[in-house]
Amino acid sequence: xxxxxxxxxxxxxxxxxxxxxxxxxxxxxxxxxxxxxxxxxxxxxxxxxxxxxxxxxxxxxxxxxxxxxxxxxxxxxxxxxxxxxxxxxxxxxxxxxxxxxxxxxxxxxxxxxxxxxxxxxxxxxxxxxxxxxxxxxxxxxxxxxxxxxxxxxxxxxxxxxxxxxxxxxxxxx
Numbered sequence: 001x002x003x004x005x006x007x008x009x010x011x012x013x014x015x016x017x018x019x020x021x022x023x024x025x026x027x028x029x030x031x032x033x034x035x036x037x038x039x040x041x042x043x044x045x046x047x048x049x050x051x052x053x054x055x056x057x058x059x060x061x062x063x064x065x066x067x068x069x070x071x072x073x074x075x076x077x078x079x080x081x082x083x084x085x086x087x088x089x090x091x092x093x094x095x096x097x098x099x100x101x102x103x104x105x106x107x108x109x110x111x112x113x114x115x116x117x118x119x120x121x122x123x124x125x126x127x128x129x130x131x132x133x134x135x136x137x138x139x140x141x142x143x144x145x146x147x148x149x150x151x152x153x154x155x156x157x158x159x160x161x162x163x164x165x166x167x168x169x170x171x172x173x
Contacts, residue, residue: 015045062138082108118151
């Protein structure tokens with residue numbers, strides 16, 4: 001596949017658990033498929049509390065047990081991201097509302113959707129925040145992210161082949 005890389009941004013609240021894990025899972029899946037050059041991947045948070053920090057150590061440990069590296073440092077979502085990225089994937093309804101509100105103040109070109117709309121095996125609508133829970137919560141989040149990212153990758157590859165969105169969930173406004 002040639003052409004400009006598809007730009008994907010994962011968004012959660014603080015950018016230390018769910019969105020950096022989604023970024024790492026997606027990067028891992030891209031590497032396994034030899035598709036790294038076809039995508040640019042990043043993550044951000046709607047809040048600024050953790051800017052500059054690595055992912056939560058518990059999330060990093062859970063990901064490492066699966067052979068997944070979480071390379072990012074937390075950053076806050078910026079209005080420019082809505083024009084820079086092609087797809088912005090949110091973890092829950094609160095994140096979707098925050099990104100959509102930012103989009104109402106700018107003219108987003110990105111498609112903004114809840115990530116779990118791409119799940120094939122889990123019926124959940126939101127990625128739960130594991131921050132205040134135990135170890136099992138981090139593993140469950142990774143299960144959800146692996147499923148959703150695989151579905152997302154399939155959709156984005158079809159989109160890249162056709163040159164336009166294919167069976168994508170509706171854009172939030």
